[in-house]
Amino acid sequence: MTSTRKLPYKFVHLQRNFKSKVVKKSIILIFMLALLMPSALLANSEAPVSAEKSETKDVSSEVVEHIMNHVADANENHIATIHEAGVEKHISLPLPCILFNKSTGKLSVFMSSKLHDSHEGYDGYKMDNHTNRVVDAETGKRDTFYDFSITKNVFNMLLGFFILTIIFFIIKAAYVKRAGQAPTGIQSFFEPIIQFLIDEVAKPNLGAKYEKFLPYLICVFFFILINNLLGLVPFIGGINSSGNISFTLVLAMCSLLLINLNGNKHYWQHIFAMPGVPKWVLVILTPIELLGVVLKPAVLMLRLFGNITGGHIAVLAIVSLIFIMGKMGTTIGGATAGGAIAIPILLFVNAMELFVAFLQAYVFTLLTAIFIGAAIEDHHHAEENH
Amino acid sequence: MLLGFDPMSLLTPDLGLVFWTTIVFLVFWLLVGKFAIKPITKAIKDREHSIADALSSAEKAKQEVQELQQSNVSLLKEAREESAKILKEAKEVKDSVIAEAHNRAKEEAAKIVASAKVEIDAQKKAALAEVKNEVSKLSLEIAQKVLGRELDASKDQQTYINSLVDKLN
Numbered sequence: 378m379t380s381t382r383k384l385p386y387k388f389v390h391l392q393r394n395f396k397s398k399v400v401k402k403s404i405i406l407i408f409m410l411a412l413l414m415p416s417a418l419l420a421n422s423e424a425p426v427s428a429e430k431s432e433t434k435d436v437s438s439e440v441v442e443h444i445m446n447h448v449a450d451a452n453e454n455h456i457a458t459i460h461e462a463g464v465e466k467h468i469s470l471p472l473p474c475i476l477f478n479k480s481t482g483k484l485s486v487f488m489s490s491k492l493h494d495s496h497e498g499y500d501g502y503k504m505d506n507h508t509n510r511v512v513d514a515e516t517g518k519r520d521t522f523y524d525f526s527i528t529k530n531v532f533n534m535l536l537g538f539f540i541l542t543i544i545f546f547i548i549k550a551a552y553v554k555r556a557g558q559a560p561t562g563i564q565s566f567f568e569p570i571i572q573f574l575i576d577e578v579a580k581p582n583l584g585a586k587y588e589k590f591l592p593y594l595i596c597v598f599f600f601i602l603i604n605n606l607l608g609l610v611p612f613i614g615g616i617n618s619s620g621n622i623s624f625t626l627v628l629a630m631c632s633l634l635l636i637n638l639n640g641n642k643h644y645w646q647h648i649f650a651m652p653g654v655p656k657w658v659l660v661i662l663t664p665i666e667l668l669g670v671v672l673k674p675a676v677l678m679l680r681l682f683g684n685i686t687g688g689h690i691a692v693l694a695i696v697s698l699i700f701i702m703g704k705m706g707t708t709i710g711g712a713t714a715g716g717a718i719a720i721p722i723l724l725f726v727n728a729m730e731l732f733v734a735f736l737q738a739y740v741f742t743l744l745t746a747i748f749i750g751a752a753i754e755d756h757h758h759a760e761e762n763h
Numbered sequence: 764m765l766l767g768f769d770p771m772s773l774l775t776p777d778l779g780l781v782f783w784t785t786i787v788f789l790v791f792w793l794l795v796g797k798f799a800i801k802p803i804t805k806a807i808k809d810r811e812h813s814i815a816d817a818l819s820s821a822e823k824a825k826q827e828v829q830e831l832q833q834s835n836v837s838l839l840k841e842a843r844e845e846s847a848k849i850l851k852e853a854k855e856v857k858d859s860v861i862a863e864a865h866n867r868a869k870e871e872a873a874k875i876v877a878s879a880k881v882e883i884d885a886q887k888k889a890a891l892a893e894v895k896n897e898v899s900k901l902s903l904e905i906a907q908k909v910l911g912r913e914l915d916a917s918k919d920q921q922t923y924i925n926s927l928v929d930k931l932n
Contacts, residue, residue, distance in 0.1 A: 449772065450780055524779040531783040538787050545799035552806035557813050571803065591804050592796030600791055623780035627788060
């Protein structure tokens with residue numbers, strides 16, 4: 378009697394154990410997939426293109442060019458190109474150009490729409506219709522001037538900046554006005570996120586001094602997040618600003634400065650003279666540690682760049698599937714088949730991108746907090762424990 | 764070269780974009796970080812503290828109420844005991860008062876009875892003396908009449924008769 382009663386209990390117990398293990402493992406797997414996704418998707422995005430290389434070289438090269446031009450920065454927010462009776466008509470949102478000529482030292486400020494008015498260009502500049510970038514009217518290159526224009530990435534960033542600033546000041550007013558009361562409205566959407574950043578990112582990694590770094594961590598999280606999310610909105614251009622290496626470079630530089638300017642004696646000691654290590658090993662170890670100082674933020678920079686750019690390329694490659702298949706069949710049938718394949722995948726990838734937008738903002742913030750935490754950590758406690 | 768596109772251009776930072784990102788992000792950090800996020804995190808922290816304080820003070824108040832209730836119970840018990848004690852004492856006092864009064868009344872009554880007896884005796888004696896006097900007078904008169912002569916009211920006779928009367932008793 379007892380054995381028969383015990384068996385099912387054990388079985389249930391085993392099953393439960395197994396279940397929790399599976400859940401844990403699948404969470405880890407999803408997390409790793411999300412981290413590895415850009416490389417995988419990059420490979421995917423290239424695959425159909427290279428496969429059709431020999432037959433439809435013009436289509437695939439056009440697709441790659443479109444994708445790369447979209448992912449890169451531009452001097453106007455290009456929305457569509459319409460082929461009308463053999464004439465290409467560009468519909469785009471004009472953006473201000475601020476150009477500084479290297480040789481003459483002349484500063485030119487004008488709207489990008491001026492460049493479309495005439496084929497000769499304006500002020501010695503013209504618009505490259507493929508890359509949507511301002512180029513020298515004579516050489517057709519970009520190395521004769523400095524471009525401080527409000528490009529589409531800057532436009533996207535400014536949009537995000539204004540949205541966030543307005544939201545944060547509204548929230549702040551609510552906190553001041555309703556001090557000590559439960560949050561309402563937009564406040565209750567942002568409070569759990571802020572609370573999460575405080576409790577899960579700042580406090581465990583930064584210890585007692587966490588409050589000093591909270592403004593940076595929260596700012597960097599929301600700044601990346603809003604740019605990631607705006608990049609997913611198609612009609613303002615799906616601009617890839619947070620996936621641009623310049624953008625991630627600046628944020629990584631801020632993290633680098635914050636980590637190293639706050640590094641305490643122990644942090645520098647561990648870099649230049651790791652305690653408990655023989656002198657001859659230090660000859661090898663110190664350059665590695667010094668490299669690590671730069672590598673940590675460099676990895677932050679590349680991870681964000683890779684993930685967001687990879688996502689944009691993936692989405693565009695899947696959209697392009699419709700056109701590639703349409704051209705291949707040269708009928709609407711091919712496009713329909715392409716659409717049938719592309720739309721479900723696109724839906725999935727877009728949902729994934731939404732997740733990645735949050736995840737990458739979180740990862741950047743978390744790693745910055747961990748690196749700062751390691752730099753400001755008091756090593757007395759750690760050494761006592763050893 | 765990937766189909767006429769230089770992939771390295773993706774990995775090359777652009778001066779203008781670096782410039783604008785730096786400006787936009789630093790302004791955002793200084794403006795929002797200082798004037799919005801600091802007050803927000805402070806407000807959240809303050810609220811956390813006030814909630815914790817409120818909870819602990821509620822717990823304290825609960826404990827106080829419990830203590831108060833306990834002390835009330837003990838107070839009630841004490842009061843009951845006290846009243847019982849007082850009642851008991853009052854009863855004792857009453858009993859003793861009644862007993863004393865009883866004794867005093869008895870004593871008083873005894874005294875009154877005794878003094879009444881004394882009075883009665885005195886009255887009796889006086890009355891008897893009166894009666895004797897009266898009787899001696901009458902007997903004298905009777906004897907005068909019987910003898911037909913007036914005995915002189917000498918002292919000897921008087922005394923003699925008196926002794927006679929005394930002997931009558």
